[in-house]
Each structure stands twice: as C-alpha cells, then as structure tokens.
Amino acid sequence: MAISLHWLIALLIFAGWGLGFYMHDLPLSPAKLRYYSxxxxxxxxxxxxxxxxxxxxxxxxxxxxPRVIPPWQTRTARITHFVLYLLMFLIPLSGWLMSSAKGVPTVYFGVLPLPDLIGKDKALGDFLVQVHKWLAFGLAALVGLHIAAAMKHHFMDRDGLMGRMVPFLKSPRL
Incomplete structure (x- = not known):
C-alpha cells in the first residue's frame, strides 16, 4: 500500500507541476479554465x-x-520526509485557499463542489498565488534531493535501499 501510494502521489505531483507551469501563462480561454480544473x-x-x-x-x-547508514543521513531523511508530507498537505491547501480568496470555486472532478475556506479577498488571493508557487518550488527542491539521495544509495552505496520502494529493483553489482 505504501509503495502504491508513494508512486501515485509522485505521479500526481509531477503532473500537477507540468500542468501548472504550462497553464500559468496561457491566455484566458476555455482550455485554460479546463487545465486549472x-x-x-x-x-x-x-x-x-x-x-x-x-x-x-x-x-x-x-x-x-540499515545500520550502515550514518546517523546524519538518517536524521536528514526523517526531516526531509516530514517536510515532504507537510508540503503535500500545504500546497493543495494553499491552492484551495487561493481559489476561495479569488472567488473561483473548486469543484472536484466537476461534480463535488468544495466549500470556500475563506471569503473573497483579492489581495489575499494574490498573496496566496505566491505562497502556492513558492511552496511548489520548495517541494521541487526537496523532491530533487529525495531523488538524488535514492540514486546515491542505489548507484554509489549499493545498499539496496532503493529496492524498498521499487521492489523489482536489485542493488547493482559490479
């Protein structure tokens, strides 16, 4: 279950980034509104x-x-994972708050209207755009660090750690 959720969330995050970057500077059109949805x-x-x-x-x-992993790496991994989870909650929440402040409803899959979390407030909405963007950039940096650490463990340390999240993967051998 943890592995499936990990990869499904990763796919959604990467797709959300790609769509977010693509749609941001598009001129207002029905397609842009669909992409925002x-x-x-x-x-x-x-x-x-x-x-x-x-x-x-x-x-x-x-x-x-594994015990062979230095304590500083274990601490760094715990902190990084905690912040990754925090951002997985804060980024969607900031987007929902932003939509609420901008007076744009969030309708899940075009069927389930979600309640506005705050009242319409243009200045707050503009501020939340920046919050949402910078949280997403922070997530991108941490995901990059997460991927780099996984690659280090797999290709340099060869400790089999990456195989915990990619079960069919074996640690490379020379």
Whole structure:
C-alpha cells in the first residue's frame, strides 16, 4: 500500500507541476479554465492520498534504515520526509485557499463542489498565488534531493535501499 501510494502521489505531483507551469501563462480561454480544473483535481487527490499515506504510515511504520547508514543521513531523511508530507498537505491547501480568496470555486472532478475556506479577498488571493508557487518550488527542491539521495544509495552505496520502494529493483553489482 505504501509503495502504491508513494508512486501515485509522485505521479500526481509531477503532473500537477507540468500542468501548472504550462497553464500559468496561457491566455484566458476555455482550455485554460479546463487545465486549472484538472490541476485542482490533482491537488485535491494528492491531498486525500497524502492523508491516506500518513494514516497508513501511522499504523504500518516503515522498516528501519540499515545500520550502515550514518546517523546524519538518517536524521536528514526523517526531516526531509516530514517536510515532504507537510508540503503535500500545504500546497493543495494553499491552492484551495487561493481559489476561495479569488472567488473561483473548486469543484472536484466537476461534480463535488468544495466549500470556500475563506471569503473573497483579492489581495489575499494574490498573496496566496505566491505562497502556492513558492511552496511548489520548495517541494521541487526537496523532491530533487529525495531523488538524488535514492540514486546515491542505489548507484554509489549499493545498499539496496532503493529496492524498498521499487521492489523489482536489485542493488547493482559490479
């Protein structure tokens, strides 16, 4: 379950980034509005799946890291994972708040209208655009660090750690 949620959330995050960058500078059109709806759907779904994953993790703790991993790397991994989870909640929440402040409803999959979290406020909406953007850039940096660490463990350390999230993967051997 944890592995499936990990990769599904990763896919949604990458798709959300791609769509977010693509749609941002498009001229106003029906297509742009459709892309914004899709982007919101991805965000709401990521938010829900992150809660499911956090709940799963609370009841099914991840295996301990191998003892050969230095303590500073273990601490860094814990902090990074905590911040990744935090951002998986804060980014969709900031987008929802932004939509509420801008007076644009969030309708999940075009069927389920979500309540506005705050009243319409243009200045706050403009501020939340920046918050949403910079949180997403922060997430991108942490995901880059996460991927770099996975590659280091797989190709340099050859400790089999990456195989925990990619079960069919074996640690390379020379």
């Amino acid at each position: 899709w982007h919101k759907w991805m965000g709401v779904t990521t938010f829900i799946l992150a809660f499911l994953r956090a709940g799963w993790l609370a009841t099914h703790p991840a295996p301990r890291l």
